[in-house]
Amino acid sequence: MYNILKHAHSGLRWVLLLALVVAIVAGFQAWKRGGQYKKGAALFALIVTHTQLILGLVLYFISPLVNFEEGFMKNEVTRFYTIEHLTTMLIAIALITIGYSRAKRKAEDAAAGKSLFVFMLIGLILILLGIPWPFRGLGGGWF
Ligand code: HEM
Incomplete structure (x- = not known):
């Protein structure tokens, strides 16, 4: 179960x-290039983000890399998964969700595109920073 x-x-x-x-x-094209706001692309990104959140939350409770035992903050790996990964990703997910909802409420395609572009870009940057890439020595793989 854990491995899956x-x-x-x-x-x-x-x-x-x-x-x-x-x-x-898609957000950029609607915002700057006069394109139509593509709701499908935004919704798909939101659904995948929330699926990742659910998987992450379950893992948080069963992973041996998450623990609050004495000294966990001194260990780079346990500190990363217990605090840093969680915090960075939760902020990124919140921004992506806010960007999607704001875009949905905008009447004009350009305004919707701008909201999507700005919020999802910041979310993406945070996610890239929060991923335990193999070269960071935190035990994460490529797949
Ligand atoms: C939404 C953006 C997220 C992305 C892209 C992401 C990505 C990753 C990746 C690539 C790994 C390393 C997996 C491996 O190489 O074996 C990982 C591990 C982990 N993630 Fe996330 N994560 C996200 C959100 C979250 C959230 C919100 C939580 C907690 C609520 C979470 C909890 C964990 C835990 C506990 C591990 C360690 C699993 C283990 O090896 O035991 N993740 N994550």
């Missing part, structure tokens, strides 16, 4: 990164 969730969470990052890039580009 871990690999699903790890692999889904790629779908999420791609979905965010597509939504950001």
Whole structure:
């Protein structure tokens, strides 16, 4: 169970990164290029983000890398998964959600696109910073 969730969470990052890039580009086109606001692209990015949140939350309770035992803050890996990964990703997910809802409420395509672009771009940057890429030495893989 743990391994399945871990690999699903790890692999889904790629779908999420791609979905965010597509939504950001769509947002930019609606904002600056007079294109139509693409609700589908935004909604897909939101759904994948929230799926990743659910997987992450379950993992948070079962992963051996998350613990609050004495000295966990001194260990780079346990500190990362217990505090840093959680916090960065929760902020990113909140921004992506806010960007989507604000865009949905805008009457004009350009305003909706701007909201999507700005919020999802900041969310994407935070996610890129919060991922335990293999080169960071935190035990994460590529898939
Ligand atoms: C939405 C953006 C997120 C992305 C892109 C993401 C991505 C990742 C990646 C790539 C790993 C390393 C997996 C591996 O290589 O084995 C990981 C691990 C982990 N993530 Fe996330 N994560 C996200 C959100 C969250 C959230 C919100 C939580 C907690 C509520 C969370 C909890 C965890 C835990 C506990 C692990 C460690 C799993 C283990 O190896 O035991 N993640 N995450």
